[in-house]
Amino acid sequence: MKKLFLGLLVFIIILAGSFYGAYVIKNRQPRPDYFEYYQAHDTVPVGKVGIFVTGLIMPEKMDHVFFYNITRKIFNTIIPWPFRKFSKLDKGVALLDPVKYHEHHEFTPTRLVDPFGSDRDLDGEPYIEKYRKGQVVWVPPSRRIYLDHGYFLYSGRKGGMPSLSGKTINKARIWYYTEGIRQHKLPHRQGTFAVIDGALEKIKQKYPDALCRAESSLYYHAMKLKLRELLDAGCDTIVLAAPMAVYSHFEEFNSSFRHCFEFIHEWQKEHGNKKIKVVMTPPMGHFQPMRQAFLDMLKDRLDTLPRGSDVMVAVTVHGMPWDHFPWEAWLKLAPAYRDKLFEEVKVLLKTYDFNKADVVMCQDEFADPVWDPDEHYLSTNRAYWNAVRQGYDYAIGLPIEFFSENSDTLFHHALKNYHGFDDYDVYEAIDYPDWSVPYVREMKQDRTTVIYNGVPVGKYQHHVIEAFYQSIDSVMAREKE
Numbered sequence: 153m154k155k156l157f158l159g160l161l162v163f164i165i166i167l168a169g170s171f172y173g174a175y176v177i178k179n180r181q182p183r184p185d186y187f188e189y190y191q192a193h194d195t196v197p198v199g200k201v202g203i204f205v206t207g208l209i210m211p212e213k214m215d216h217v218f219f220y221n222i223t224r225k226i227f228n229t230i231i232p233w234p235f236r237k238f239s240k241l242d243k244g245v246a247l248l249d250p251v252k253y254h255e256h257h258e259f260t261p262t263r264l265v266d267p268f269g270s271d272r273d274l275d276g277e278p279y280i281e282k283y284r285k286g287q288v289v290w291v292p293p294s295r296r297i298y299l300d301h302g303y304f305l306y307s308g309r310k311g312g313m314p315s316l317s318g319k320t321i322n323k324a325r326i327w328y329y330t331e332g333i334r335q336h337k338l339p340h341r342q343g344t345f346a347v348i349d350g351a352l353e354k355i356k357q358k359y360p361d362a363l364c365r366a367e368s369s370l371y372y373h374a375m376k377l378k379l380r381e382l383l384d385a386g387c388d389t390i391v392l393a394a395p396m397a398v399y400s401h402f403e404e405f406n407s408s409f410r411h412c413f414e415f416i417h418e419w420q421k422e423h424g425n426k427k428i429k430v431v432m433t434p435p436m437g438h439f440q441p442m443r444q445a446f447l448d449m450l451k452d453r454l455d456t457l458p459r460g461s462d463v464m465v466a467v468t469v470h471g472m473p474w475d476h477f478p479w480e481a482w483l484k485l486a487p488a489y490r491d492k493l494f495e496e497v498k499v500l501l502k503t504y505d506f507n508k509a510d511v512v513m514c515q516d517e518f519a520d521p522v523w524d525p526d527e528h529y530l531s532t533n534r535a536y537w538n539a540v541r542q543g544y545d546y547a548i549g550l551p552i553e554f555f556s557e558n559s560d561t562l563f564h565h566a567l568k569n570y571h572g573f574d575d576y577d578v579y580e581a582i583d584y585p586d587w588s589v590p591y592v593r594e595m596k597q598d599r600t601t602v603i604y605n606g607v608p609v610g611k612y613q614h615h616v617i618e619a620f621y622q623s624i625d626s627v628m629a630r631e632k633e
Contacts, residue, residue, distance in 0.1 A: 186405040186413065187481040190432050196630045198429055199388025202363045203355065203624060204379055205348050206408045207394040209368035210340035210558050214329040216267065216321055221370040223317040229406060239316055244307035246318030247279055247288065253326045254301040254578050258290040264304055267313075267321040273306070282306055291315075298520040299567055328559045332581060339587040341368070343556025343609055347395055350617035351624060359628055363387060369394075369408030376415045383419045389429040390416060393624050397437035397489055397553050400482035402472070433627050436619040437489030445608035445615035446552050447496055449590065453605050454504055457546055462508040464539040464547045465501065467494050468532050470560060471515030473523040493552055508544070516551070516565040532569040540600045547602045554607045555616045557584065557591050561607065566593065569604075573597050 211218050227239045249261035264279035265271045272278050282288050287308055293300035303319045311318045329336055345366070352364045363385055365378040382390060392412055394404050409432060420426055436442050450465065457463060469490060472480060494513055501509040512535050518524060519531035527534070532549060539547035549569070554561050562582055570576035575595050584591045590606030608616055 181401075181479065182406055182410065186409050186432075187399075187401060190399075190405065190409075190481075193431065194429075195431050195627050197389040197391060197431055197628065200361070200363075200386050201359070201389045201391060201628070202365070202382030202385065202387035203352065203391045203393060203628075204382060204412060205352070205364070205366035205393045205395065206369045206375060206412065207344070207396055208370060208403055208408070209344045209395075210338055211368075212337045212339070212341045214325050216325075218368070218370050219321045219324045220313060220317050221372070223314065223320045225370070225407060227314070227316075229402060240314045242310045242313060243315040244305050244309065245273070245279075245311040246315050246322055247304040247306060248319075248322045248326060249304075250326055250331065252579075253323065253331065256293055256299075256301060258292070258302065261304065264288065265322070265326075267311070267318045267325065269325060274309070279304075279306060282308065291319075296522060298518075298522045299571065324559070327563060331579070332563060334581050334583045335585060338558060338562070339584070339609075340556050340558035342587060343607075343613075344395055346613060347555060347616050347620055350613075351395075351620035354617075354621045355624055355628065358625065362628065369403075369411065372411060375411060376418075379412060379415045380419055383416065383423075383428065387428075389431060391431045391433060391624065391627055393433040393620070394435070395555075395620055396435055397442055397555075398469075398482055398486045399435045400472070400485075401477075401480050402482075405481055431627055433623045435485060435489065436616070436623040437486075439619040439622040439626075441615040441622065442489065442619035443493045443496060445555070445612045445619070446493060446550055447500060448615065449605055449608055449612055450497060450548070450550060451500060453548060453603065454501070457504075457506075459505045460507045461545040462543065463501065463504075463506050463510075464535070464542075464544045465497055465509075465511045466532055466535045466539075466547060466549045467497055467511060467513050468549055468551050469513075469515050469553050470565075471517040471519060471529070471531075473518045475528065476523070490552065497550070510544075512538075516560070516569060520568065532565070533571050536569060536597075536600075536602050537572070539602070540597050543598075544600050547600055549602070549604045551604070551607060555613070556609065557587075557607055562591070566604070570595060570602075573602075 227236050231239050245266050247264040247266055250263060250265050252259060261280065261283065263271055264283060273282065279288060288304050288306045290302055291305050292302045305315060328338060348366050355362060356364065363382050365382055367375045367378050369375065392409055394408060396403060413430065416428055416430060420428060472482060474483065494511065498511045501511060512530060514530040514532045514535040516532045519529040536547050551561055567578060573595055574597060588610040590609055592606050593604040595602045
């Protein structure tokens, strides 16, 4: 009996060790680490130069491919193995009530639609009838996503995609592009390409021989085709640029830039391993005009406030669960932009005759009870509530990582930032008809007016264009040194 016990114990130890080894191997960071490459690489272009701009750019109108790809990206980069295997399961058709699409608790729906907008199954029967027959069940919100919503699942057939992808696509279709915004479209692509095209036009004027292409980093086939156009045209150097204030592993080094390297290497193998030099530009937040865009916006806002007011400014970033990703490039690259702008905001406030003025740094996502239960980081929501409790007249949110409104700034951040506010309603449709004017949201809580100050579009956009131009030019100019 003792031998049997010892044998079983040894087996368990070996099994546990094997699982731990597999866990470590499956979840290690991809190699090569392109952030390490970025820090050490030779940035002098040689020969014929092609500039390729890419980054996460949302479509103006609903596109199922984009949202399918973004869920797969999250599954592969955020969710650890072996749990990501469960996230990719196709358990059936993900359904939402098009009126009550962001509910946290089970309820009785009146209509159900699938990710493609149909309220009927392939057999022609309405999903709501299947619900009434007990064939559709409620799936509660994820415990790992703060303020997540539930959905309904019909498991009578496969949905043709991971059920969680179906949930995300359905939410995007209804919330971001239909019920959640009166214009039924998002300004992110238009605003981002206004910056890209403006910067590249200035580059072409200075470097007329340079070839330029741009594409969203979640349209992989289009990315590949446009990169191949540059390579087929005989470019010896590919300059990679991303219209981002701060680079990260999540967006650039393990995503958009990594895909570019993969496509370039694939082309090289097809062309006798022709040598191609790849250079990455620095983030545009490293250049002063990017900071100036937000300083000008803030000054214009402060100019409208009465003298003697108590004012709090929240300098906000998107945020990440930093304690879980201590290797993130963002942590090393952010200070050159975030910290400088934070100090400049403090200097600006001192020029006003306010009774009390304060500046805080916070994040819109992940400083929450799920990812940050011990409150190591300040959430924008807690910053706003602190201002309310301390009786500030105004609390102004400055979202410094964005220069075009998107689903995060308009929807997700508001959901988190205004949690608990009397006037916030997740179902209240946003009205944003003129994309050349910053979208501003004002909300009164007790005596405090909380203002989301928007992003630098319209008359502020030239600063962002200049910052992106300087980022690219900082590499291109080295060719002439």
